[in-house]
Amino acid sequence: MKAILHILxxxxxxxxxxxxxxxxxISMNLADLFIxxxxxxxxxxxxxxxxxxxxxxxxxxxxxxxxxxxxxFMIGREINMERRREIHHYMLSLPxxxxxxxxxxxxxxxxxxxxxxxxxxxxxxxxxxxPTVAQLLIILIVLFFLAIGISGLSIAIAVSTSSLEKFxxxxxxxxxxxxxxxxxxxxxxxxxxxxxDGKFPMILVNLAEINxxxxxxxxxxxxxxxxxxxxxxxxxxxxxxxxxxxxxxxxAYIEIIERT
Amino acid sequence: MINVTVVEDxxxxxxxxxxxxxxxxxxxxxxxxxxxxxxxxxxxxLLSLPVSRRQLVLGRSIGGGLRSFIYxxxxxGVSLYVIGAINPLNFLIALFALFLFSFxxxxxxxxxxxxxxSSDRFDILMGVLDALIVRLSTAMYPLAIVQSANxxxxxxxxxxxxxxxxxxxxxxxxxxxxxxxxxxLIPLLGVIAFFAVFxxxxxxxxxxRIEGGGWQ
Numbered sequence: 001m002k003a004i005l006h007i008l009x010x011x012x013x014x015x016x017x018x019x020x021x022x023x024x025x026i027s028m029n030l031a032d033l034f035i036x037x038x039x040x041x042x043x044x045x046x047x048x049x050x051x052x053x054x055x056x057x058x059x060x061x062x063x064x065x066x067x068x069x070x071x072x073f074m075i076g077r078e079i080n081m082e083r084r085r086e087i088h089h090y091m092l093s094l095p096x097x098x099x100x101x102x103x104x105x106x107x108x109x110x111x112x113x114x115x116x117x118x119x120x121x122x123x124x125x126x127x128x129x130x131p132t133v134a135q136l137l138i139i140l141i142v143l144f145f146l147a148i149g150i151s152g153l154s155i156a157i158a159v160s161t162s163s164l165e166k167f168x169x170x171x172x173x174x175x176x177x178x179x180x181x182x183x184x185x186x187x188x189x190x191x192x193x194x195x196x197d198g199k200f201p202m203i204l205v206n207l208a209e210i211n212x213x214x215x216x217x218x219x220x221x222x223x224x225x226x227x228x229x230x231x232x233x234x235x236x237x238x239x240x241x242x243x244x245x246x247x248x249x250x251x252a253y254i255e256i257i258e259r260t
Numbered sequence: 261m262i263n264v265t266v267v268e269d270x271x272x273x274x275x276x277x278x279x280x281x282x283x284x285x286x287x288x289x290x291x292x293x294x295x296x297x298x299x300x301x302x303x304x305x306l307l308s309l310p311v312s313r314r315q316l317v318l319g320r321s322i323g324g325g326l327r328s329f330i331y332x333x334x335x336x337g338v339s340l341y342v343i344g345a346i347n348p349l350n351f352l353i354a355l356f357a358l359f360l361f362s363f364x365x366x367x368x369x370x371x372x373x374x375x376x377x378s379s380d381r382f383d384i385l386m387g388v389l390d391a392l393i394v395r396l397s398t399a400m401y402p403l404a405i406v407q408s409a410n411x412x413x414x415x416x417x418x419x420x421x422x423x424x425x426x427x428x429x430x431x432x433x434x435x436x437x438x439x440x441x442x443x444x445l446i447p448l449l450g451v452i453a454f455f456a457v458f459x460x461x462x463x464x465x466x467x468x469r470i471e472g473g474g475w476q
Contacts, residue, residue, distance in 0.1 A: 020384055
């Protein structure tokens with residue numbers, strides 16, 4: 001346990017070294033909310049407006065999940081850099097088990113995601129209203145699991161790719177697939193309607209339904225806006241995603257990093 | 261999702277805006293090359309070449325712009341396919357303006373890169389600038405909607421080079437009914453001014469900053 005705490009401290013220190021980068025990233029996210037979402041408010045159709053009331057309100061929880069994703073994914077970039085610069089030999093020489101090292105990295109990625117996401121979540125609460133204590137706890141726990149899953153996914157990609165270009169390409173592919181096939185930017189019901197009308201492939205509709213980013217955003221919306229209706233499946237989807245990718249990341253980190 | 265009385269065909273509107281956003285992002289990349297060259301000592305080699313500093317900056321701006329066009333060429337091709345019919349003469353004028361726009365963005369990127377001297381700070385600034393300049397433009401939504409959402413946003417969007425480029429591209433591809441562009445001369449002059457300012461300011465700053473290892 002102590003070894004894991006050391007890894008957490010190491011990665012959190014590294015995280016705060018990029019404070020200006022984080023400020024830049026937050027300002028980009030806020031530009032999305034305070035410019036793009038406000039303008040889109042004026043453009044949405046009356047049918048969609050009936051479902052979501054305002055695009056600004058709809059998008060704020062999605063933006064929180066976007067921020068969580070971006071920051072939790074940063075750990076992968078660092079691990080990929082360590083691998084390329086062979087710093088991983090030093091990490092492997094530390095007096096701790098491989099499993100402790102791997103779990104420490106996954107957890108720290110998740111924690112970093114939570115830290116970065118906090119101001120965005122707070123902004124969301126300020127504009128949409130505060131949840132009850134129980135709802136707040138559920139939101140924080142589920143988002144933490146989501147962040148761990150994203151961190152695990154990022155680590156698995158980082159150790160499987162030999163160059164930064166390949167990592168960035170893989171990240172782009174994962175990013176665009178997960179974000180655009182989710183309810184982060186538009187309501188899930190809209191994607192389902194397009195699927196039923198044959199205008200959108202059903203496989204992508206199914207992906208959007210099980211996508212943890214959809215479920216994370218919709219869970220916050222269900223607590224703060226009342227739509228969509230809360231379902232335990234939202235939590236279940238995030239937990240399954242998190243479990244799978246934490247295990248995959250730990251396995252990949254231990255196996256691949258020892259081989260190189 | 262989008263109200264058809266606001267934008268008749270948002271898919272075609274967005275596809276054309278996406279080409280301009282991608283062109284902008286690709287042209288910005290030349291700034292990152294400046295840091296790469298400084299790290300690997302290529303900068304000294306470039307300065308030792310028998311070309312004036314002015315020719316060097318101009319060549320790099322045009323090279324960066326052309327390179328971004330090659331990157332974005334397939335996307336522009338797909339956009340044209342999606343948009344459908346184009347007006348050949350208008351499109352040639354729009355294409356010329358897009359070349360100037362990408363040269364101008366490359367010049368802006370080079371200017372900022374040699375001024376800032378830190379690749380991390382450059383990365384941050386470019387990210388923030390990208391977020392603001394793209395969102396406060398007509399790449400994703402019409403100017404009238406931006407103005408009605410917030411007059412300040414509308415004011416910035418009216419003088420934004422991405423707005424000029426996006427409007428001209430839509431005009432050139434026959435989407436002017438969506439953009440309601442009254443006079444294409446105004447965005448064309450805007451793009452020319454943007455290109456001229458960043459090319460010439462770039463030359464001056466480049467000359468001042470790089471002599472005697474000043475970029476290090």
